[in-house]
């Protein structure tokens with residue numbers, strides 16, 4: 217292909233992908249299959265890689281992420297990001313309406329919108345291309361999170377139609393419920409603390425340093441305020457309609473109202489209707505529609521006089537606290553859970569509520585027998601927010617957090633700075649053993665899908681497994697004929713589990729097949745605290761085999777790229793325990809992989825274990841791609857420069873402090889091209 221043809225092909229592909237993105241993410245009407253879409257995207261990625269000179273900054277391939285930001289640049293907002301006056305009372309909405317009518321007269325018109333509960337964002341489009349995305353920050357200046365925002369599928373990188381040459385549009389970035397739930401399930405599976413609510417999850421995700429990880433968590437966004445110099449809209453409603461025409465995601469749930477009664481109707485409709493939405497809202501925003509009216513109303517120091525937010529009250533009920541259960545999770549963390557007298561709340565019957573940890577219990581001074589206030593706020597699980605002291609009967613006993621594990625009676629420990637109590641009896645405490653086994657067999661770990669939670673429980677109850685190595689001692693005779701009925705619990709109906717011929721054969725086959733699992737996944741499957749999928753990959757690629765990892769000291773571990781102090785300490789603690797060493801020995805004897813398989817990984821030994829610090833911005837590859845190339849060629853990525861570092865791979869904008877340190881220690885600083893020559 218001539219370069220003109222390549223350029224045209226790249227443009228055509230980009231346009232086609234943009235069209236499908238718009239159909240799918242804005243109109244929710246896919247016109248091609250996921251497979252065909254991926255094929256188009258792969259073709260474009262391959263072409264851009266081959267001809268980087270034709271990769272445009274707003275190419276749809278940007279949506280897969282890859283750019284890494286160590287620290288987000290602070291950007292001053294062109295228009296300050298104000299907040300809104302808030303109210304919970306209908307009377308104050310009436311007062312707002314009166315104030316507006318006093319200045320504007322009786323012909324006022326309002327637009328009612330939903331108040332999305334996410335993270336505020338300001339997007340700048342210049343000549344139809346997304347050039348900047350900035351968080352609210354303190355309202356005057358915020359963080360430049362453009363690379364991360366570019367991965368959000370419902371935010372177009374390029375606009376369509378007759379957009380103004382430059383404008384900003386503000387909106388809210390959030391996680392839909394389903395995505396949030398999956399994200400938390402994954403966190404729990406990896407032994408990490410789940411996010412408290414979708415808003416925290418969205419905010420944490422937007423601040424991630426590697427946009428490739430942001431791209432893996434499908435955030436969404438609604439846009440609600442167009443602003444800029446010389447925009448010609450007469451009304452806010454018109455600006456929203458236009459924004460939708462340019463391909464931006466604007467909510468369809470917008471209503472134009474003339475009377476305050478219409479506003480109340482909108483509020484009431486959504487107060488009940490919100491439980492059916494697939495995302496969180498925490499109220500309604502009421503805005504004056506006419507732009508000239510808005511100008512006349514102006515601003516107070518903090519917020520516009522032309523808008524107000526009506527916040528929904530978190531639904532709250534009172535009920536009686538009957539008892540407190542203490543649940544032990546896979547990592548040994550103990551969570552207190554309140555058993556309540558059943559009470560209806562926000563469409564469901566609540567019988568249990570989280571009490572989180574010992575601090576919350578003592579802060580609330582909640583006692584068994586108390587009448588408690590229960591709320592369902594942004595969090596998924598209802599929580600106890602207070603005690604009705606007037607209803608407290610005399611002589612109720614203080615709640616003492618348990619001292620011993622409710623499952624194995626081991627004294628609980630609480631580490632400095634941590635809110636949770638832990639049962640340290642990792643290898644003998646039943647829920648921890650079962651949790652570890654469930655993690656081990658899970659899809660992303662050893663992927664033994666012929667086993668599941670029920671079968672694991674049965675094998676454990678029959679004393680056939682106590683740790684993951686026992687799985688490899690199974691035989692047909694040991695398993696056949698086992699049977700047990702598990703009574704119904706609050707979460708699950710009664711279950712009868714029986715091991716017949718086919719079940720047993722499948723289990724044995726699944727266990728046998730798992731022996732070919734790669735070292736990275738075996739390492740993840742071991743369930744070492746804080747060693748999730750990504751960390752396991754990093755450790756496996758750096759240390760190459762379990763022996764090197766076992767003898768690594770703290771300093772060496774923290775020097776591995778992206779490995780922090782808590783992970784390093786957790787790894788060291790794990791290998792300090794002789795039982796874990798025996799376990800690994802048994803697993804190895806059974807043929808599990810405890811070293812990187814060079815062939816299957818396609819590893820070439822060109823860099824021969826040399827360590828690299830990658831810094832700055834590169835021309836041909838993203839920083840992430842460079843790091844992958846280092847690993848692929850048997851090199852190591854380290855995070856900080858030390859005497860042991862072999863090379864500094866310097867891109868543009870590498871920090872002067874790093875350069876000085878490299879020079880002081882006499883470490884070779886090489887360019888992207890020099891590096892590429894090394895691995896040619």
Ligand code: IVH
Nearest residue numbers: 298299300329330331332336388440501520
């Ligand atoms: S308008 C000048 N509309 O609520 C005010 N804000 O407390 C521009 N929010 O900072 C904001 N949904 O983060 C507006 N439909 C909506 C909104 C909305 C959520 C957030 C936004 C704002 C905060 C105000």
